[in-house]
Amino acid sequence: MNYRQLGRTPWKVSDISFGAWAIGGAWGDVDDKDSLAALNKAIDSGVNFIDTADVYGMGRSERLIAQLKRDRKEAITVATKAGRRLSPHTADGYNEKNLTGFIEDSLRNLSTDCLDLVQLHCPPTDVYYRPEVFGFLDRLMEAGKIRYYGVSVERVEEALKAIEYPNVQTVQIIFNCFRQRPAELFFGQAKARKVGILARVPLSSGMLTGKLTRKSQFAVDDHRNFNRHGEAFDVGETFSGVDYDTSLDAVEEIRALLPAGVSMAQFALRWILMFDAVTCAIPGAKTPLQAADNCAASDLPPLSDAVMDAVRGIYERKIRPLVHHRW
Numbered sequence: 637m638n639y640r641q642l643g644r645t646p647w648k649v650s651d652i653s654f655g656a657w658a659i660g661g662a663w664g665d666v667d668d669k670d671s672l673a674a675l676n677k678a679i680d681s682g683v684n685f686i687d688t689a690d691v692y693g694m695g696r697s698e699r700l701i702a703q704l705k706r707d708r709k710e711a712i713t714v715a716t717k718a719g720r721r722l723s724p725h726t727a728d729g730y731n732e733k734n735l736t737g738f739i740e741d742s743l744r745n746l747s748t749d750c751l752d753l754v755q756l757h758c759p760p761t762d763v764y765y766r767p768e769v770f771g772f773l774d775r776l777m778e779a780g781k782i783r784y785y786g787v788s789v790e791r792v793e794e795a796l797k798a799i800e801y802p803n804v805q806t807v808q809i810i811f812n813c814f815r816q817r818p819a820e821l822f823f824g825q826a827k828a829r830k831v832g833i834l835a836r837v838p839l840s841s842g843m844l845t846g847k848l849t850r851k852s853q854f855a856v857d858d859h860r861n862f863n864r865h866g867e868a869f870d871v872g873e874t875f876s877g878v879d880y881d882t883s884l885d886a887v888e889e890i891r892a893l894l895p896a897g898v899s900m901a902q903f904a905l906r907w908i909l910m911f912d913a914v915t916c917a918i919p920g921a922k923t924p925l926q927a928a929d930n931c932a933a934s935d936l937p938p939l940s941d942a943v944m945d946a947v948r949g950i951y952e953r954k955i956r957p958l959v960h961h962r963w
């Protein structure tokens with residue numbers, strides 16, 4: 637496992653880290669035993685950074701991570717998120733009282749007295765134009781409730797706005813073979829300001845593992861079923877907002893590029909790590925096998941220029957018209 641500096645924080649985090657949404661909820665049935673096994677396998681493989689949110693199973697994901705931290709002696713840094721428990725989810729809801737309440741709940745769930753990193757959880761765009769919200773986070777830092785804060789964004793433009801605030805340490809954004817726009821302008825700006833980047837949905841919701849087919853079925857409580865068209869939240873969070881059949885066709889083209897002995901998931905993750913502005917990818921994993929497969933990407937040799945060009949070509953031809961102008 638390799639490690640990269642996370643923005644201006646003191647932490648060097650595993651370049652393949654762990655996304656803990658699926659072990660909380662919205663991905664079909666998951667067993668806490670399997671989830672803990674997956675988390676433990678990730679730590680065994682050198683992962684030292686986990687991304688979660690208060691809303692993932694309404695505390696379930698955070699509580700599993702607290703359990704993991706009790707069971708392990710390694711230093712594990714945890715990034716959580718706040719804001720998505722608001723209903724309705726409005727910019728006005730991002731006030732000091734609500735944010736403080738969400739932080740208190742996360743402190744309890746994670747069994748700690750100070751949160752390592754708190755990210756605003758894809759707030760409405762307007763929030764980025766309200767400096768007072770970032771002031772509330774500064775006050776939570778001063779009060780010793782949170783060490784650092786960042787944002788999780790839907791759109792590149794939100795990311796560019798967010799990093800104008802001097803204490804924003806990290807930006808979490810969808811970045812994968814099917815979502816390449818962040819690399820154009822945003823990565824350079826983030827690097828210049830020493831802002832860490834967490835690449836989320838790195839496997840395009842499992843699509844880039846190459847295991848899905850036209851016949852794959854998803855449980856009713858799996859967002860790959862219930863949010864296929866953005867019914868519950870931003871459609872970009874499900875298969876990166878690329879329609880299923882187009883994704884499958886593009887995956888077959890990517891499959892043809894695989895070096896011998898490399899899995900599709902490893903290839904997709906190694907592709908992300910080719911961008912040095914990225915601090916880490918945060919693939920979700922529900923089982924130890926998935927966690928180990930993903931972690932192995934860190935130690936793969938770099939992809940060749942020809943392979944990088946080929947992935948870019950697939951994106952330009954098949955994917956770009958569907959996503960580039962949207963996020």
Ligand SMILES: NC(=O)c1ccc[n+]([C@@H]2O[C@H](COP(=O)([O-])OP(=O)(O)OC[C@H]3O[C@@H](n4cnc5c(N)ncnc54)[C@H](OP(=O)(O)O)[C@@H]3O)[C@@H](O)[C@H]2O)c1
Pocket residue numbers: 654655656657658663687688717757758788789808835836837838839840841842843845847873901918919920921922925926927929930
């Ligand atoms: N708004 C936000 O801030 C936001 C939104 C989305 C995600 N995130 C964060 O980003 C993380 C990653 O994104 P994601 O979980 O949505 O999608 P992802 O990492 O692209 O896909 C994860 C899913 O792919 C499957 N998978 C993973 N590794 C595999 C492997 N090696 N082989 C086969 N299948 C594998 C698993 O599901 P199955 O086994 O069921 O196929 C797993 O749950 C999340 O966990 C969360 O921490 C944040």
